[in-house]
Amino acid sequence: MRASLWIGGVISAIVTGAAVLSFVWVPHDIEALNIANKIKPPSGVHLLGTDHFGRDILSMLMVGARTSIAVAIVAVVIGMGFGVPLGLAAAARTGSWLDEVIMRGNDLIFAFPSLLIAIMITAVFGPGAVNAIIAIGIFNIPVFARLTRGAALSLWTRDYVLAARVAGKGRLRISAEHILPNVTNLLIVQGTIQFSLGILAEAGLSYVGLGAQPPVPSWGRMLADSQTMISFAPHMALFPGLAILLTVLGLNLMGDGLRDWLDPRLARDAR
Amino acid sequence: MLRYAGRRIFSLVVSLWVASVVIFLALEVVPGDPAAYMLGLNVQEDTLNALREELGLNGGPVQRYLSWTGGMLQGDFGTSYTYRTPVSEMIADRLWVSLPLALYALALSTLIAFPAGIWAARRRGSAVDLAIMGGTQLGVAIPNFWFAMLMVLVFAINLRWFNAGGFPGWDGGMGPAIKALTLPAIALALPQASILARVMRSALLDTLGEDYIRTARAKGLSRGQALRRHALRNALVPVLTIIGLQFSFLLAGAIIIENVFYLPGLGRLVFQAISARDLIVVESVVMLLVFAVIMVNFAVDMAYAWVDPRLRGRR
Secondary structure, eight states: OHHHHHHHHHHHHHHHHHHHHHHHOOSSOSSSOOGGGTTOOSOSSSTTOBOTTSOBHHHHHHHHHHHHHHHHHHHHHHHHHHHHHHHHHHHHTTTSHHHHHHHHHHHHHHHSOHHHHHHHHHHHHOSSHHHHHHHHHHHHHHHHHHHHHHHHHHHTTSHHHHHHHHTTOOHHHHIIIIIHHHHHHHHHHHHHHHHHHHHHHHHHHHHTTOSSOTTSOOHHHHHHHHGGGTTTOHHHHHHHHHHHHHHHHHHHHHHHHHHHHHOHHHHHHHO | OHHHHHHHHHHHHHHHHHHHHHHHHHHHTOOSOHHHHHHOSSOOHHHHHHHHHHHTOOSOHHHHHHHHHHHHHTTOOOBOTTTOSBHHHHHHHHHHHHHHHHHHHHHHHHHHHHHHHHHHHHTTTSHHHHHHHHHHHHHHHSOHHHHHHHHIIIIIIISOSSOSSOOOOSTTOHHHHHHHHHHHHHHHHHHHHHHHHHHHHHHHHHHHTSHHHHHHHHTTOOHHHHIIIIIHHHHHHHHHHHHHHHHHHHHHHHHHHHHHTTOOSHHHHHHHHHHTTOHHHHHHHHHHHHHHHHHHHHHHHHHHHHHOGGGGSOO
């Protein structure tokens, strides 16, 4: 299964590379409107064609990748930043009221359909990339909290943890020094998966107009713009969708590959 | 069983209560007065007050929270600020689109996922298994609204088999209505079917490795018989959990898909309500969906506990 790590890694690297490159260079300036050149199919000058304002679609995709990646990464950071400490705390005091409150809180967040809450948040605070990040990030918290708690619970029964307790280390220190390093692999794998889900969620939110606002390009909005023109300009709908598909596919493959590589035991179970 | 049910019902009530408080507070911080919004700029103070009174906007937050939840318990969801019609009627109308759509998608997803997952598990490691697993990778990575757009391009615009959007209603008979829901249901079902097929496959592979399958084979059952009678039944527990969870994804995922196809469902209602600042509608639809999700999860939990006594002890 090493192949999936490679394929996924290469796709992810290309997408990230294109996003980084767009800071210094894009094939065509996306702020210069060129109406005479609108809705051109792919050609030698515009590799992926132009949109209804005459903007180069490849350049738009490169800049749009920044939005997708930034939103998804920050959402994962929010999820880990809150979820991991909560999960560690719940596992360190398993069965206590703290554990109970944390786990019931998780259940509650899970009960809300995530997209609906994202929509509610943007309804309350207005659409925009920051609110999309918050909306997606909140739903990453219970994912990481549960994962961390589950993994940490089994680690707490290990002999080396017992040894650390005998040596007089407190629960907080054991969590930080012995538990956390041993759940890192799992967190990396889950982080990749949540990253790809974040990209899909961002695309969905900006498709319905609740994500990044114009003039910031985003893949979801490019799709929304293309919808009314799909019958005569299918290339406008095709490429942003393919960009999302490839990015998510690449990240998922990388996640699978990382899991097999970092944790051979899980790999055997999965197969 | 009764003690378990009691505990679960208690946590169900607590969840619903917390959810309603969260939703109420979230919309409480929204700036703007709906009554002022409805009446426009040149309005007299007492007209404004009268409308506020009529809409139940006067009074403290606690009082309004109690009247909102109290009303919902009696089936009264309040009055829409923009349409001046009872929210419950609006929701009931839209539910006739969203609910059939979610059920249709769930049925499609199950119909695709079960055979695919079972087939892949039986021919584990073969080309068929690889192809099915590869297909599911694509299925979870594809944005479903984009897939919906592509289907519109191919089946509605080029082949003209379906309409590109809209909903004729149920009055014109089942046929046209179901036809209008077909493309949306496929778009909704695709990612869910991919996830479900993967769960089905791995759950089956787990149970196929159990001793009781070897016993069943040893007593003379064929592979297919052992699979049907023993492995499949035990693999159903994780599969049912996922189906329960997917129902909520389908109801919420429908929000975006309804927009692709201009279907007059709950999702479009929410969007229209948001753009018109009709917050009582947003509040009620969100609460209703959360209620549905919590109830479905509760029903799934109870079904397990009934089927499998071992689960009753666990939380």
